[in-house]
Amino acid sequence: MSALDDRRRRFTQYKEDVKKRGKPFYPYAMFHDTVMSLVVVCVIFLLAVVWRYGWFGDALGPLNGPKADPGTTSFVPRPDWYFYFLFYLLRIFKWPESVILATVGIPTILLIILLALPFVDLRTERRLGRRPVAVVAAVLVVISMGVLTYKGATAKEAIAAEVKAAVPSWAKKEGFAGNKEALAGANLFAVSACTNCHTYLGTGSSNLGAPDLSAEGAKGKGIQFQISHLKCPSCVNSGSPMPAFADLGQDNLKKLATFLEASKGGK
């Protein structure tokens, strides 16, 4: 008997068993479904109430954040919680070699695995004790998604005030303390959320695989390049996920570029 015949026979058997020994959907299964649905609605209602009144020390966050401002100087690019696992992957991979793996590769691979599952696992066996691979895979997926979500939720964000406090020490180490334009750029850099993605002499948190910028000036790219990159990163470095900072204005961009070019790696 071919494998497909076996599966067909089992399904015919299933239909027969259900006909003979099954019970009607209403009221038995429907009762369970109704109770569960009521629980779901109550949970959603309670979450809304906890959020509204800020119970448990504002556990569910503020009612409304500050208004979006494209010309902002400080932001935390944080997605909704169910993307945290991807968000955290972005901190692990480095631009440009492997970041595409995190952004596009891993989601695509996960999707393909899920879609292919019923065509790969062709056995009729459904008992868990006889499906060790499936069970181990499920446990591993749950654990790794859990850990990545937790890491993403607790990932440290660079706080503008702290970064700013580090500027004088940067100036000393990088030797641009005398360059007023670069100093102004460093201060802008500290408060413009650059350090949410870039590290600079150990300050800031790495994200999206963005490079460390302590030695950006040593690459010899020039102020003009830096300005056009800041204005539209993906126009210069194709596929760059870095946001455009054109809204900062030509003057500020010039200061930032001077600072970047003055950063030769320090001592």
Next chain:
Amino acid sequence: MARKKSDRRRQLERAAMYPLDWLEERSGLVGGVRYFLFRKVPGDTNWFHTLGSATLTAFLVQLVTGVILAMYYKPDPKSAHASIDHITHEVTLGWLVRGMHKWGASVFIILMFMHMGRVFLFGAYKYPRELNWIIGVLLLATGLFEGLTGYLLPFDQTAYWATVVAININGTAPFVGPFLASLLRGGAEIGPDTLARFYSLHMLLIPGALLGLITLHLYLVIRLGVTSPPWSSEAAGSGRPPEPPPAQAGLVRPRPRAAVKGRPTE
């Protein structure tokens, strides 16, 4: 039904049934609903099987609260944030509707994952339910995308910048990336068009797709039936007959299934 009915009662019954008969004769819908309600499901169906309809309930909560939110929300960058404030603080029970929509989204996603987990553990993706598993995976991806587009709508700092990065991430995809990114943005830069686009996707296109997929999904669930728990001693399809109910001494809690079996089905 040995009791004799009075003429009057029979007349009343006929009058009450008339609209149903009318509908049935013209649409067959009554028969459809009757089939849906009284179709047999495996006798060992249990609480795990409620996760699918729980997901459906969460989705319906999103539909209802979403429609109400759309009556007050203004999808343009200048007033979006203020309209959200207005809903939260001024509209009667606006906070409740918005809160239920905001947190219902998370509950919906969690339930989708839990339902998928149950289907996986039960081996319910196997023949002949492969297609329904695929529809489920599409539902999961579409559901996540619905969350992504909704996240921008309050138009606060976190939402805005997370979306900037999310769109840019789309842009890194090979070949289609840049095209996708500019499609989402509605131009080379994030601007007024972006919000309108996300809004339209979030309240028309994606919910429509979800509704269509859910309809297909439920059609297949009804057509193919649901899978018995794999550990069940009388799983439908295993060919094993049910165990005879154990002799019950008065002290043992009666097994609910045995009790159910004993009751006559009307």
